[in-house]
Each structure stands twice: as structure tokens, then as C-alpha cells.
Amino acid sequence: xxxxxxxxxxxxxxxxxxxxxxxxxxxxxxxxxxxxxxxxxxxxxxxxxxxxxxxxxxxxxxxxxxxxxxxxxxxxxxxxxxxxxxxxxxxxxxxxxxxxxxxxxxxxxxxxxxxxxxxxxxxxxxxxxxxxxxxxxxxxxxxxxxxxxxxxxxxxxxxxxxxxxxxxxxxxxxxxxxxxxxxxxxxxxxxxxxxxxxxxxxxxxxxxxxxxxxxxxxxxxxxxxxxxxxxxxxxxxxxxxxxxxxxxxxxxxxxxxxxxxxxxxxxxxxxxxxxxxxxxxxxxxxxxxxxxxxxxxx
Amino acid sequence: xxxxxxxxxxxxxxxxxxxxxxxxxxxxxxxxxxxxxxxxxxxxxxxxxxxxxxxxxxxxxxxxxxxxxxxxxxxxxxxxxxxxxxxxxxxxxxxxxxxxxxxxxxxxxxxxxxxxxxxxxxxxxxxxxxxxxxxxxxxxxxxxxxxxxxxxxxxxxxxxxxxxxxxxxxxxxxxxxxxxxxxxxx
Ligand code: SF4
Ligand code: SF4
Numbered sequence: 001x002x003x004x005x006x007x008x009x010x011x012x013x014x015x016x017x018x019x020x021x022x023x024x025x026x027x028x029x030x031x032x033x034x035x036x037x038x039x040x041x042x043x044x045x046x047x048x049x050x051x052x053x054x055x056x057x058x059x060x061x062x063x064x065x066x067x068x069x070x071x072x073x074x075x076x077x078x079x080x081x082x083x084x085x086x087x088x089x090x091x092x093x094x095x096x097x098x099x100x101x102x103x104x105x106x107x108x109x110x111x112x113x114x115x116x117x118x119x120x121x122x123x124x125x126x127x128x129x130x131x132x133x134x135x136x137x138x139x140x141x142x143x144x145x146x147x148x149x150x151x152x153x154x155x156x157x158x159x160x161x162x163x164x165x166x167x168x169x170x171x172x173x174x175x176x177x178x179x180x181x182x183x184x185x186x187x188x189x190x191x192x193x194x195x196x197x198x199x200x201x202x203x204x205x206x207x208x209x210x211x212x213x214x215x216x217x218x219x220x221x222x223x224x225x226x227x228x229x230x231x232x233x234x235x236x237x238x239x240x241x242x243x244x245x246x247x248x249x250x251x252x253x254x255x256x257x258x259x260x261x262x263x264x265x266x267x268x269x270x271x272x273x274x275x276x277x278x279x280x281x282x283x284x285x286x287x288x289x290x291x292x293x294x295x296x297x298x
Numbered sequence: 299x300x301x302x303x304x305x306x307x308x309x310x311x312x313x314x315x316x317x318x319x320x321x322x323x324x325x326x327x328x329x330x331x332x333x334x335x336x337x338x339x340x341x342x343x344x345x346x347x348x349x350x351x352x353x354x355x356x357x358x359x360x361x362x363x364x365x366x367x368x369x370x371x372x373x374x375x376x377x378x379x380x381x382x383x384x385x386x387x388x389x390x391x392x393x394x395x396x397x398x399x400x401x402x403x404x405x406x407x408x409x410x411x412x413x414x415x416x417x418x419x420x421x422x423x424x425x426x427x428x429x430x431x432x433x434x435x436x437x438x439x440x441x442x443x444x445x446x447x448x449x450x451x452x453x454x455x456x457x458x459x460x461x462x463x464x465x466x467x468x469x470x471x472x473x474x475x476x477x478x479x480x481x482x483x484x
Contacts (some may be wrong), residue, residue, distance in 0.1 A: 009427075012458075013425075013458050014451060016456065040419070041424045043416075044415070047416065049371065050397060051416075051481050052391075052481070057477050058419070150371075150372035150374065151373065154372070154374065155377040155386075156377060189336060190372035190374070192336070197411050197434065199340075200443065202340055274456065
């Protein structure tokens with residue numbers, strides 16, 4: 001299976017570990033990714049909150065480049081995924097948006113380039129059976145809380161690859177690789193997203209709710225598929241403890257990092273040294289990594 | 299919030315409906331949007347109250363509230379509204395109107411962040427985080443908040459000190475110019 005890969009800005013900086021682990025996992029599962037040449041920023045919240053025309057035109061520019069590649073687009077960042085899908089939705093549902101985008105980008109576009117998130121590709125295109133066949137190092141019952149955040153399942157008219165209020169595809173993937181996906185009530189709650197720049201206090205409060213609930217529900221780590229979810233829960237964990245009282249450290253790992261471990265990929269290939277909260281002790285405890293061999297797979 | 303606000307006129311409702319493309323009139327005040335809003339606790343007006351104020355023509359009350367800048371665009375309200383109102387897009391429209399009318403808004407930091415972010419995209423085609431954050435901090439005169447996070451990010455190679463390889467910068471600049479024109483004609 002071939003995909004036109006849209007990494008997006010976060011995967012080039014704060015989420016470089018998400019990019020690296022995505023590329024490693026896809027290679028191991030024989031999913032061919034071809035990065036869209038000269039893709040540009042999707043505009044994210046600053047575009048849709050300040051210029052509605054720009055919020056459609058920026059994604060369309062990259063989608064036009066993907067169209068020439070003749071493959072569906074795959075994004076890993078939940079925000080990019082949501083913006084690309086939203087642009088397609090507007091173009092196909094509102095002729096005025098369609099002609100406006102054409103005037104801005106200088107090229108006609110009918111909204112037909114398919115856009116998928118990596119979770120959708122893994123759970124639905126590839127399927128859990130195929131993933132199971134590739135597992136060489138099962139995760140030994142590691143207890144994981146799957147955290148989807150806002151944009152992977154909402155709004156349902158625009159994304160729709162899983163249930164909007166109670167998605168389960170991440171759990172399905174993690175279960176077949178030997179983790180124990182615990183149930184918890186906050187899997188689609190918001191982490192505060194880019195409020196972390198303007199109103200970090202709000203983000204700390206939301207983060208505390210998420211971390212303490214995950215902990216009480218029995219999770220040893222949290223799996224995410226969005227760079228903002230990852231950094232708001234990981235980078236701010238120490239601060240959250242200071243403001244609201246200690247919650248035991250919970251590593252925040254990308255789904256691709258956890259999946260990659262089960263496929264036998266190395267710490268380096270999965271950039272497991274990148275998160276601020278060190279995951280190595282937990283992985284060693286479960287015999288997933290062997291600390292005596294410098295963190296090599298046991 | 300002014301509890302005794304009486305109906306003023308319909309111009310503001312019509313303007314918000316036209317720009318957002320969503321039927322604010324259909325709101326039945328069930329408050330489902332507010333009940334699920336993760337930021338509700340910090341908001342001065344809840345989203346359902348904002349819908350009602352739009353009905354009543356409370357332009358000033360709505361455009362000067364802090365809530366519109368606190369909305370995290372999580373889409374919970376939009377997904378759950380039984381009347382199919384795209385509440386999150388209404389919040390976007392209100393931010394756009396507040397900025398357009400140059401109101402002295404309580405959410406200055408939000409607007410400043412959007413501007414810093416977009417000028418980075420305009421210049422590089424992609425986000426140059428370090429440059430964008432520095433510009434934002436200069437505009438807000440806030441240099442100390444989260445300095446330790448920046449240090450951690452640098453240590454983890456999560457903040458690049460070099461601007462990203464600019465893609466099609468000339469074309470991106472044109473896109474911004476034309477998008478600004480289109481917005482003026484909306
Ligand atoms: S959920 Fe919809 S109908 Fe109910 S109060 Fe909110 S906007 Fe109005
Ligand atoms: S999109 Fe904004 S208003 Fe709606 S629920 Fe989320 S934070 Fe609240």
C-alpha cells in the first residue's frame with residue numbers, strides 16, 4: 001500500500017520522534033510512504049480562527065501536490081489530519097468555498113484527494129490481523145490508556161473512521177500487540193491544544209485531570225497520536241505535579257513507538273529517548289527492553 | 299453578563315450566520331454544548347449563552363468576552379449540538395469579527411499568537427517554532443513563562459534553531475495576499 005505522506009510542521013520539530021517512529025513502523029509493515037514534496041503548513045488553529053479563506057487554501061495547496069502523486073494522503077498529526085479533511089469537506093459541500101480556493105491557489109480542485117490518519121491506515125487499511133502477524137516482541141501486558149484527544153474523532157461529518165465519542169481502534173491495535181488497553185472515561189477529552197502557548201494555566205488543569213484519571217484507572221503509560229496531546233501531557237507533567245499535587249510519572253508515548261517495540265524495532269529507530277518523562281524504566285520492568293544491554297530489545 | 303438584555307436587532311445574527319455558514323437561529327438553548335466544553339470553567343460566557351446573545355443582537359457583549367479567545371477548538375460542541383449548529387466555527391467567526399473591529403479584547407494573547415504563527419508560515423511556508431515563539435514573546439512582553447520548557451525542548455532536539463527549508467515561498471506569499479482579499483469581500 002502506498003501513501004502520500006503529509007508530515008506537517010510539528011513532526012519536523014517538537015514531534016520528530018513521532019515522525020521517526022512513523023517512518024520506522026510503516027517500513028516494517030511494508031506501508032510505502034512518499035513525502036509530499038514542498039508541502040506547506042496546514043495553518044492549524046491560527047488560520048481557521050483568523051482567516052477562513054486561508055484555512056481552506058493552505059491545505060488545498062498541499063492536497064493539489066498530492067493529487068499529482070495519485071495516492072491517498074496519510075497524516076500522523078491529528079491537527080493536520082483534521083485541517084486537510086475539513087478543507088476537503090468545505091470544498092465538496094460549498095461551491096462558494098470551492099471557487100474561492102481556486103481563485104486563491106490558482107488551480108481548480110474538487111476535494112477528491114482521500115486523506116487518512118495513520119490510525120485509520122493501521123486499523124482499517126492494514127488491519128489488526130496483519131499487524132498480529134508481524135509481532136515479534138509482544139508488550140507483556142503493559143497497561144496503556146489510549147488517548148485520542150479531540151480531533152481524531154470529531155466532528156463525525158468530517159473525520160468518521162471511528163466512533164466520535166468512544167473510539168476503540170487504538171485499543172484494538174495495542175491489544176493485538178500484547179498490551180492491556182485499560183478502559184477510562186477521558187479518551188476524547190481535550191488537552192487544551194495551543195492554549196499551552198497563550199493560557200498555560202488552563203492546559204495544566206486539563207492535564208492534571210487527564211493524568212490523574214489515567215493513573216486511577218490503572219494505566220502505566222498513555223498512548224497518543226497527536227503532537228499537541230503528547231507535549232501538553234509530557235512536557236508539562238512536572239509543572240502539573242507542582243500545581244495540583246503529585247501524580248506518579250506516566251510516560252506519554254506515541255502509538256507508533258509502542259507498536260514499533262512489538263515489531264522488534266530499536267530504541268533508536270523509535271526515538272524513545274525523546275519524551276521528557278523517561279519511559280525506559282517502565283519498559284525494562286515489563287521485560288520489553290533490557291537495560292543491561294543498554295536498552296536493547298531483550 | 300447583562301441579565302436584562304432585551305432584543306436589539308437581527309443584523310448581528312445575520313452577519314454571524316453568513317460568515318460562519320451555520321444556522322445559529324436554530325439554537326434551542328439545551329446547553330449541551332456548554333455542558334461538554336472542557337474550558338467552561340474558565341469562560342466568562344458559556345457557548346450556549348453566546349448563542350443566545352447573538353440571537354438578541356448582543357454584539358458588544360459577545361465580541362468583548364474572554365471565552366472566544368479561550369475556546370480550544372476541540373469540536374465537542376459542534377459534534378454534540380442536536381440542532382446541527384457548528385458552534386466551534388461560530389467561535390472562530392467571533393474571533394475574526396473581534397479582530398476585524400479592532401476591539402480592545404481580553405484575548406490579546408490569542409490574537410498575537412495567531413499573528414506570530416501565520417507570519418512565520420507566510421515567511422517560510424512552514425512553522426519555524428523558535429522564531430515564531432520569540433516573535434510572540436516580544437509582542438506580549440512576556441519572556442519568562444515556560445522558558446524552562448524551551449530549554450527542555452532544545453535538549454531533546456524538539457526545537458530547531460534553523461528555519462525550515464522553505465517550500466514555495468513565493469507562491470505562499472501570493473496565497474496569503476489573495477486570501478486576505480477574499481476575506482475582505484466575504
Ligand atoms: S448544543 Fe446547540 S442547540 Fe444546544 S445550546 Fe448549544 S448551540 Fe444551542
Ligand atoms: S470547541 Fe471551544 S466552545 Fe466548543 S467545546 Fe471545545 S473549547 Fe468549548
